[in-house]
Amino acid sequence: MPEHGSLLGETVIFTGTLKTLEVFDLVRHYGGVPVSIPLIQVNEVEEQTDETKMKNCANFDWLIFTSQNAVRAFQSKMERFAISVNEIPSKIAAVGTRTAAALEKIGFSVEFIPSVFSADVFVKQFKPTNGELNVLFLKGTLAGSIIREELPFEVKEWTVYETGAKRDSIDSLVDLLKNKRNCSVLFASPSAVRVFKEDAVPIIGWEGYTIGAIGHITERALIEAGATVDVKPEIYTLKELVKSLSKRKDEFR
Structure with a gap:
């Protein structure tokens, strides 16, 4: 000391x-x-449709993670259904260096991180050059609607963890x-x-x-x-x- x-x-x-x-x-x-x-306490949300949703991740151009909790829940589902990183060719966007590090630790390459680690800055800076995009936001139960509402293309959401008091x-x-x-x-x-x-x-x-x-x-x-x-x-x-x-x-x- x-x-x-x-x-x-x-x-x-x-x-x-x-x-x-x-x-x-x-x-x-x-x-x-x-x-x-x-x-607060965080728990993974488990549903009967999880395996189907996990396999469908490969069809998205981008996966968006805004917290380490989402990464942890996603990793748990990958392990439960024996899905490897190689089976998910989607590009990855992360809000924050810690979230990016958690993704990279399980084998993903993070292609985009905003300069300020918040959703409102993310939606202003996330501008992929592709035309029509198929995007999935991995989120928690208390996540706001800004990513879904303010990105200039359709964003699908998957609630993978819940936050409680x-x-x-x-x-x-x-x-x-x-x-x-x-x-x-x-x-x-x-x-x-x-x-x-x-x-x-x-x-x-x-x-x-x-x-x-x-x-x-x-x-x-x-x-x-x-x-x-x-x-x-x-x-x-x-x-x-x-x-x-x-x-x-x-x-x-």
Whole structure:
């Protein structure tokens, strides 16, 4: 543990489901104490039509993934039905470097990533040169309609995972915020913001701790919920959010 650092004495709370402990190491590097208290839980959606839909993926020009959760659910279906990457010749688009890395880890080559890791920027920058396109968006139950509605061609959707509230985490989170002097709460999705607003805010409010948002969509959800966002990175990853938090705390020392 460092004897000094920009996050020394700071408890940094992650409210999303962590895909890697790399960000924990980064918090410790800056002297802070990382804590994972997920407010949402993610499960694969399984249906009787899954095998048919998996085999049909080969008929799409592009597959679009906006989260690692979608990649994980898709991989599970590939393994369950013994479908290899070679059987899916579609081009792949990913929103975010982490999502792209998850796809590449299972053998896909990612052909397109937007400059800002959000759906609203994706639809502005995703402009394949092909004419008529057959596109499939692999999504979760809480995904917005922007990709389907704003891309200039027909987009079919397949819901491969579901997101639900993990309300048994609220008591632990509230206790931490009540009893620790220096806390930062980091939000990686509007879904986590929604659960926090409904279950934690009536008890502790929005004051007394630092609030971080991974990107402008989550920032907007926080502002609409009544919060003041203290930290938002230019690059929308948890690692960059921790770096931005460290920089902010250093400036206020």
